[in-house]
Amino acid sequence: MKQKPRILVVDDDVDLVAVMKGTLESKAYDVIVAYNGKDGLEKAKKEKPDLILLDIMMPVMDGFNFAEQFSKDPSLVKIPVLALTSFSDSLGQPFPFQVSEYLRKPLKPKDLIAKVEEHLKRQSS
Amino acid sequence: MVLKKIDNVIPKEETTREHTPQERALMLRLGVYVNMRWLIVLMIVFATLISSRVFHIGFSTLPVYIICAIIASYNLVFVRQARSLEVDKVGAVIRRAQTSGNIQIVLDLFMLTALMHFTGGIENPFIFFYLAHTIAASILLPQRRAYALATLAILAITLLVLLEYYGVIPHVNLVGFVLDTRYKDTARVVGVLVALATLVYGCTYVITAVSGELRRRQKEMVRLKDQVLEKRTMELEQASKEIVKLEEERRHFARFLGVVAHDLQSPLVATQSFISYILDGFTGGITDGQRDLLERGVRRIDGLLTLITDLLDIPRIETGQITREMREISLNEVVKRSLEGLDNVAQQKELTLKVEMPESLPKINGASRRLQQVLTNLVSNAINYTNEGIVLVRVSDNENEVRVEVIDSGIGILPEDLPRLFNDFFRGSNVSSKGTGLGLSISKRIVEAHGGKIWAESPDPETKKGSRFTFTLPKKLAAVHEEKRE
Secondary structure (H helix, E strand, O other), X not given: OOOOOEEEEEOOOHHHHHHHHHHHHHOOXXXXXXXXXXXXXXXXXXXXXXXXXXXXXXXXXXXXXXXHHHHHOOOOOOOOEEEEEOOOOOOOOOOOOOOOEEEEOOOOHHHHHHHHHHHHHHHHO | XXXXXXXXXXXXXXXXXXXOHHHHHHHHXXXXXXXXXXXXXXXXXXXXXXXXXXXXXXXXXXXXXXXHHHHHHHHHHHHHHHHHHOOOOOOHHHXXXXXXXXXXXXXXXXXXXXXXXXXXXHHOHHHHHHHHHHHHHHHHOOHHHHHHHHHHHHHHHHHHHHHXXXXXXXXXXXXXXXXXXXXXXXXXXXXXXXXXXXXXHHHHHHHHHHHHHHHHHHHHHHHHHHHHHHHHHXXXXXXXXXXXXXXXXXXXHHHHHHHHHHXXXXXXXXXXXHHHHHHOOOOOOOOXXXXXXXXXXXXXXXXXXXXXXXXXXXXXXXXXXXXXXXXXXXXXXXXXXXXXXXXXXXXXXXXXXXXXXXXXOOOEEEXXXXXXXXXXXXXXXXXXXXXXXXXXXXXXXXXXXXXXXXXEOOOOOOOOOHHHOOOOOOOOOOOOOOOOOXXXXXXXXXXXXXXXXXXXXXXXXXXOOOEEEEEEEEOOOOHHHHHHHO
């Protein structure tokens, strides 16, 4: 049987991470979490997830920094990244990295699952 | 006047470095003096020829020609020296020129005295040529030096005349010009010497006074120029410091706003996610009553999130955020993107959303997402306030600007509301509005940051129904505007 797809959630909001984790685990995904960009980058390197959900505004290392570091690592660049943005974040700032898609918070659980499935399918095909 | 010509006479591009005005003035004067010497030599030769050949005045001309040759040869040296001065080091010019001037004047003085001796001493009317030295010295040298040389000149001629008077050296008589007893005529000798001395000192006084004044003014001018320059430099430095400070403050403020936005929105976003989690059934089934309340909660949070975004947008726009977001953009793209999703909304209300737009509009300099925000705002307002009919987006352009119109067949705007439409927190009195009242005021700020205009008409002048919102964008963003925003 095929292994469960592994998803890395990087967000500083503990509650939000808990909800996202619960949502995704209910659909039989393997979920790893990180609460800042630095930790997220280390986990991404170690665990090689199939998809990353990345918050843009974070302490320690924000999403921009994360993506910059991330894009330098050839073993990581192929992993799809879904960037989570709040209402007015990142307006006009060019992202230094090709993000698969921008998702605007707040995101309904159903929509989150739909997006994750869509990108995983696209990746495997 | 010699001084007035200074700047014209020595072309700046010929000097290998920039000389100060004093240096240039001194070099010019020295040059004039050296040139004058050629003329004097010629005049002496000419005068000697005339007096011996035409007037048959008897005296030995050979010593005169020898003296002329000596003068001419040392003048050659000074001509070369004057040229070398022009490429001299900064600061050394004045000292060297003055030393050279001193030597030249003293040399000339002795040559003239020798000349006078061989051409009749006191008998010779050219004795008054001592004045020439005085004048040269007064122009070239500082006042005290000029007086010293004047005194030296008087002493030299007095010494010559006295030595001849007392028979220490032989007297040369200008035969046929004056009686050979004149040099022994005490009253005449004293008279000529006193007259000469008076003239020499008088000239020195007048000329040093005038040229000293000129030099003083020149220095003053240079000082004033330096002062003005210094003041300007200080003002510029001050201004650039202030700009740096303002820019720093602006950046600080933008960071602050970023943190505020994040911290205000994060809990709301999280809360909304929790509610959605319940609504989507991840925690088990809920009753219709619970669903209704939770959905109301989600809508209220949505409204609050929009308000926070709008409130934080205003200072962002006003601190020049838009100018930094500006790129060369395609308006066709902007219009297409802003209408994404809105045709669904229009369809739900059974409205027609129509777009009239030239196939390709010229690219303009603008902030793409901000312009999308404006158009989305206008079109969703139009859809909100129209219950049947059509919402038309019409884009056109002329030589200078692009014009975007949003025309609806809706309820229109009350005449008393029209002037206040673009004010902060304004809500129409004939609508039960759900918005923040900031949408149009933000749109106005965005359009104006692009150098454009925005206005509303109701009813629409063509269809006599609903309302029409128009905004224009200049094809070339005025430079002045950009500066103002930066």
